[in-house]
Amino acid sequence: MLARLFIAFFMLLVVSEAFSALPIAFSRCPATPEWTDGRNVTLSDDSVVYAEKTFKVDVLDRFNEVNFPLSRYWSDATTFITPCDLIYRDAAGVEEVIEDCSSTFNAGGGVSGTSTCSAMDPHVSYDGTTIYYTVYRGTVFYRKEKFNDQIYHPDAKDGIDVEGSEYGYGFKPIPNATISSDGAHIKKHVVGGATSTITAYAPGIWDISPFPLPGPDGRIGFVSTRSGTSLQYVTTNVIQHTTASEPVMSIWTMDASGKNLLPASSHARTQEQHPIVLKDGRVVYSSWQIGMGIPFSKTQGTPGGSFTILNSFKPWHQFPDGSRNFPLIGQHSPQAAVNSSGEDFNALHFFAQRPNEDFCTANYYRGGNNGSGAISCCPLPGNFGEEGQDPHKAGLIEADQYLPENCYNVADWAINTDDISTLMTGFPNTPVAHPNYTSALPHSGKLSWPFAIPSGDGALGVTWAKGTCSVVGNGDESFVAIGATPPQRSVDANGYDFAINHVTSLAEALQTYGNGYTSDIPGCNLGIYIASTIPVTNPDDLVMLVDTKGNHEFGARAVVPYTDIYGVSEPAVLDPIKSADLPKGSPFGYVGAASVTDREILPFGGVPDLTTVNIHAFNLQGTQTVEGITDDDICGVRFAQMHHNDTSNPLAQVHGTTGERVAIIGDLYTRNKDGNGDPIMETDGIHVDTSFLAEIPANIPYTMFLLDCEGRNLAVDQTWQHVKPGEKKVCGGCHVGHSPDHPPRNTFAASHAATPGYTPFQLGRGTVPLLTGIDGNGDPIYNNISGYGVVVNYDEHIKPILLSRCASCHSISGNSTSGREKGLVLDHNPVDPTDYLDEDIKSTYWRLVYDRFQEGLDDEDPPGTHPWQIYKHSYGGSTDLNRPYVSKYIVAFNSRRSLLYWKAKGERTDNNTDGEYLGDLDYGAAHPATGITDEELRWIARWIDTGAQAGPGATDDKMPPTIHMDITKNVSDEITHIIIGTVDLGSGIDPNSLNVCLMSGASCGANLAGSASMNGIVSITLGTPISDPNQVIRASVDDVAGNTRTVEFTAGYLMGLGDTSPPPDPDPVSISVGGNETITEGDTFSRTITFTDGEDAGSDGWTVDIDWCGTPENGVSVAAGQSSFGISRLFSTAGSCAVTVTITDDVGDTDNDTFTITIDAAGGGGDPDPLSINAGGRAFVYEGNTFQRVVTLTDGEDTNSDGWTYSVDWGGVETTNGTIPAGSSSFTISRFMADGNKTSRMDVAVTVVDVAGVDESTDTFTLITRDVPRKGTITGAATA
Structure with a gap:
């Protein structure tokens, strides 16, 4: 047995040596060290004691996953880890810090509000020579969390430390440093050469995730929050009954010089994150799909409830120019069900493509799991637009719908659930050792950030998150396995206090247990590994590439030529699909289909039959609104434009079921006829040709509806699309072609719309055609509205109808016996349509669109008589409605199934009868005639179908031209x-x-x-x-x-010449703003800023812009020939101010730098200007290097006098002494940090005394010496 263990160890070590020759770029951030905290707690016997505990808090470190993509936009609650350096590790294992954010962090001492940065998202040029990456810039921020007393003492009562917390609510800062980012920009590093900026840092703009595009132009794609318009913000739609509107993040492209910026994803109305380019040339990105009916697709709760919307990120793909966006994997597959690969799909994010062209994605539960979970891989579907298996295929596992066959998990032990990671196989009897820890590892950990590597080097690169890696936990298995009793608030709970108590308590129990286990285990620590074979049966099959105990290493990319991985020099170049029929410069594009009756719109399980709680509306591939639709029912399509939101609170402007402004831009009748008025048939001779081609404005987000012959919705697209200028985008039918088992029955080229005699529809020309019916000859009748879009809204279109046709019987002035029939009020219209003035009388709009709990139902219609199947529960239970019912009267996007429309029309319109299903929502007795006109009925239908919109800003134009x-x-x-x-x-x-x-x-x-x-x-x-x-x-x-x-x-x-910018300036402008400084409130801060710019010396000068903690001072001129300039500002109140100074010459050469001013409150009494030193905050240094720091001092009474002496206590290990000359304002301390083979921590105390011995000042900081990465392996019984 010993021999087998030795051989396994030796073989793995050899493999590890082979992998060490793989050059990579990756992010390294300090893992938060153990944290000691204490407080007074009340025990069960009501006695009060002081309890102190040392917690493992690295489990609370957060990363740039879907929950925290920008590290603050509206709120500091979404910040992620800092500082993060970008590292290049060459084939010999030698590391180079490409972007040194640790020094920026150290300069401010890690103090909250001082400057910091985090460098992430490396991508590599196709020749393997250049690394593109993102730098987030901002200030240090320490999140505040609420910890329960019970984690400090095993016998403490449930409670929080209110008095000792900030704000008095129990919240207090935790030691996990994050960046409160106010922007991000893109840089590049040439291996063996220089680092340069591509997009300049501009507060308020996040340019992130750069990636090279194939082709001779050498363009670069990236993700950005920039709008490219006069709108300061562009924000996402808001799911009904929620309030969150996040910044839109969309894909852009630019030249390698940063010029010629173009928005690629003009369809983006939410967020697109971390793109890569597939070998076939498509750009794949994680797209947040929460539009139209998708939030109504799950039946586990009411609208706005029980829907983890940030798990709705799924892989989509498009051409590099942004055209032909389409789902790749998972969009139409059940999210909450386990598929044949053994995993369900949560947030699918962080992508890679293996050399065999399989597509791999991290698959994790957003928010509380350190961006880690499982890695799922699938072979790519064979044809463009296909996703996977036909949903109606016999014997198909439900969750395999539209999923490619033969998907697999990289490691079955890595889970994507919102829970702590699984225990190691055989725990605790088969210890799995790791070179970074004295203890064997109890948990398997999780996986994320896959990256491609040359096929000879293994199967896949991954980030292994070691530890529990979750703030949620639902079991005590680890404690039970070692015979320990878990303390209170350590299992079966969730939250930050639970997370640290769980792993800390387990570590204490392992120390007692022994047998190869100690308390030296990670809460969650990230390192970079190679999966040499797939599947990875046990964590000890992973081969370490880079993993240091005191740091997180993650997000790696192999820095090798593309051909080393895929056998070709770069991905395929996909040229845009243009139409020769549109003139040069046209702002329009074409959209067309071979048929609108060739459709796959039936929801899985069918249209809701009204007899089951398990409603399938908007489920998976289908959005069909009513049962029994035939080809003869389908008459055309509707195009609707989505306007941007431009605020974090769109609910102050617009309400409804879409959370964004939806404007109809035109209805198209598509039942084609010949010159004799006879139907034109498809090539099969069976189906009427319903093909169409429409010319629509380019670069605007739109969606499409399938219409019946009265212009009512039969199905709606679930996402946003757009066309590029000159593009021609055509398809085979409505939602067909997703599966190889259901190809389109006709091609567009063979359809009538492709013939020379066909005249395309034209939209966006100043008239909006609305389909109102067909005449006796079967020809369409349109109501042509002047304008460039119609937002069907409550105030303009619906309220007048209700007041004139309904209020006589449904009035707020009536009562339950007269004038307020069935308790329904249809003339109560406060300024805010979602308001209700008291508990009894709700606003009309609220009753129709927002009454998800049916609070407005009257006494004459008790819960037991309401349609039970649209509740979450049964008779007599909760009256909460299930999606897509937004009230008793309206079904989202479905006028033909809405009671309001039924009563207005005087008949049921969903192809069902009152007697067909028991207990369903019946039409009931004949409704009194209202005199409503056919056109008024159509406005009600259009209003419901397009989102039941209302609000003071519902009709505002928020889409730039x-x-x-x-x-x-x-x-x-x-x-x-x-x-x-x-x-x-x-x-x-x-x-x-x-x-x-x-x-x-x-x-x-x-x-x-x-x-x-x-x-x-x-x-x-x-x-x-x-x-x-x-x-x-x-x-x-x-x-x-x-x-x-x-x-x-x-x-x-x-002219098509590509990037003609001159080569980078060999002597670019470079600015030095100096270090941080402390002043007193009421003082005027002044400083001289120096810079160099060889090419501009004696030429045409520069322009300086200054950002004083968010207040701009722009356009300061610096004359030619100068090398410095002054800045100054009065600070009248105490606080902290991050100052960014940007200098630009007339040809656009620019540089910026940041420092922080701390403004102390004015004091009184004692020494009016005592000796004071600032030694800074927490710092980091690699072992084998010399640590240096500049310590600043102020001592007005000693100016130009006799100087000072200083001593430095290096954690009790060594003391160094020195003198400081009179007149100095700073001095430097340094120490060589020897190789200790592990990350270590010391508390450094700096003391300064003036020569006269009158004044003395001491300041301390923590110095963490990082272990230099070394080659190693994981060993354990499971490898034998």
């Missing part, structure tokens, strides 16, 4: 004409607002344009052709509502 720039050039490759295409949905183009100019540095030249086209193109003839490829052309246009969109391109980009 579309502007598209193109050019014509002569034979000499000079631009002779600039072509500008413009169109706007919402309020229409302001024709007098068009501005087109040639840029000179940051200045815009004379306007070359006349009036803009309302919905077309204008051509501008240039007096002098443009020959300089680096000439920048800017164009902007407004809509009538005042929204602006601006585009800016170089001439070379427009």
Whole structure:
């Protein structure tokens, strides 16, 4: 047995040596060390004692997962770890710090509010020479959590430390340092060369996740919060009955120089995170799909309840230019069910593609699991647009719907549930050792951040999160296995106090248990490993690449040429699909389909039959609204535009079931006829041709509805789409082609809409056609509304109908016996439509759209008589409604199933009868005639179908116009004409607002344009052709509502020459702002800032912008030939101020730097200016290096006198002494930190005494010496 163990150890060590030759780039952040905290607690006998405990708090470190993508936007509650350095580790195992955020953190001493940064998201150029990455910048922030007394003492009563906490609610800071980020930007590092900035740091903008795009232009994709418009913020839709609206994050592209920025994902209305490029050229990204009916698809609760919306991130794909966005895996598969791979799908995020082209994704439960869970992999479907298996396939596991066959987990022991990780196999009898810990590891941990590696190096690179790695736990198995009794609040609970108490208490129990176990275990520690084979049967089969005990290492990418992994030099280049029928510069694109009756819209399990709580509406692949739809019922499609939200609180502007403004831009009748009025048939001769082609405005998010012949919704698309200018996007049918088992029955090329005689529909031309029916000849009847979109809203379209047709019987002025039939009030309209004035009388809008708990139901209609099948429970139980019922009267997006529409129309319209199902919502007795007109009925149907919108801002135009720039050039490759295409949905183009100019540095030249086209193109003839490829052309246009969109391109980009920017400046502008400083309130801070810029010396000068803790001071001029300038500001109140100074020359060369000013409160009495030193806060250094720090001091009475002496106590290990010359304001301390083979911590005390011995000051900080990564392996009985 010993021989077998030795051989296993030796073989794994050899494999580890082989992997050490793999160069990688990755993030390294300090793991939060153990934390000692204490408080007075009340015991069960009511005595009060002081209890102190040392907790393992690394389990509370947070990372850049879907819950915390930006590390603060609206709230510091969403911050992640800091400082994080970006590391390059070469083939010899030698590490280089590419981005040194630890030094920034150390300069401020790790004090809350001081500057810090975190570098993440590396991607590698296809030749393997350049690393692109993100730098988040901001200030240090320590989250505040509420800890229960019971975690401090095993006999403490339930309680919190109110008096000792901040705010008096039990919250207090925890030691896990995070970054309160106010922006992020993109940089690159050439291996063996320089590091440079691609996008400049600009507070309020997050540019993250850069990735190279294939092709000769060398463009780079990235994710950004920038809007590219006059809107300061663009925010997501809001799920009904929730309040959260998050920043929109969408994919952009740019040149390698950072110029010629283009939004790729104009469809994005939520968030797109961490893209990669597949070998076939598609860009895959994690997309947050919470639009339209998706939030109503799960039946476990009421609208707005019991829906973990941040687990709704799923992989989507698109062309690099942003066209043809489509789900890849998991979008139409059941989220809460286990599929044949043995895992369900939660948040699917962090992607990789293996050399065999299998697609792999981390699969984790958002928020409380350190961004870790399982890694799931699938072979990619064979054809574009396919997802996986047909949902109606016989014998199919429910969760395998639309999932590719032969999916698998990288490791079955890694779980994606919201729970602590599984125990090691055989725990505690088969200890699994790890070189970083004296104890064997009790838990298997979790996996995340997969990355591709050359096939000869193993199967897949991963991040292994060792420890419990969750703030939720539902069992005591680990304690029971070693015969220990878990203390209170350590199992079967959730929360931050539970998480640290669980792992801390387990560590104490393991110390007592022994047998290879000690208290030296991680709460959650991340390291980088290789899965040499898949599946990984046990954690000890992983091979360590980089893992240091005092740090988290994660998010790695192999820094090797693309061909080393995939056998080709780069992914395939996917050219945009353009139409020759649209003119150059057109702001429109085409959308078409071969058929709208070839459809796959039936929800899994069928349309709800009204007899079961398990309602399937909007479930998986289908959104069909009523039963029994035939081809003859389908008459056309509706296009609807989604406007942006522009605030964190859209509910102050718009209400409804979509959480965003939805505007109809046109209905299309698609039952095609020939010249004789006879139906045109498809090629099969069986089905009527219902193909169409529509020209719609480009670069705006839209969705589509399937309509019956009265313009009512039969099915609705579940996501946002867009077309690029000039694009032609066509499909086979409605939601078909997702599975190879259900291909379209016809192609668009073979359809009537593709024939030369077909005239495409045109939308966005100033008229909105609304389908109102068909005439006696079967031809469509339209109500043509002037404008650029119709937002069907309560105030304009519904309230007048209710007041004129319904209020006589349903009035707030009536009572239960007269004038308020069935207790329903239809004329109560407060300013806020979701308000209710008292407990008895709710607003009409609230009763119709927001009464999910049926609180507004009257006494004449008790719960036992209501339709039980739309409740969560049965007769006499809760009256909470189940999705998609938003009230008794309205079903989301489904007028034909809504009681309000039934009563208005005077008949049931869902293809069912009152006697068909027992206990369902019946139409009931005939409703009195109201005199309502057919057109009024259509407005009610349109209102329900498009989201039942209301609110003071429901009709506001929040979508900036579309502007598209193109050019014509002569034979000499000079631009002779600039072509500008413009169109706007919402309020229409302001024709007098068009501005087109040639840029000179940051200045815009004379306007070359006349009036803009309302919905077309204008051509501008240039007096002098443009020959300089680096000439920048800017164009902007407004809509009538005042929204602006601006585009800016170089001439070379427009001519198709790629990135013509000059090579990087060999002597760029570089600024040095100096260190942090402390002043007293009432003082004026002044400082001289130095800079260098070789190419500009004696030339044309610079411009300086200063950000004084969020207050800008812009446009400060610095004359040519200077090398410094002064800044100053009066600070009248105490606090902290992060100052960012940015300098830019006239050609755009720029640099910035940040420091922090601490403003102390003014005091009184004693020494008016005593000796004071600042030794800084927590610091980090690698073993084998010399630690240095500048300590600052102030002592007014000693200025130019006799100086000071100092001593440094290095944690009791060594004391160093020195002198400080008179007149100094700082001095440097240093010590060589020897190789100790483990991460160590020491408390350093610095004491300064003036020579006269009158004044003395001491300050302390913690110094953590990081272990240098070493090669190693994991060993244990399971490997034998």
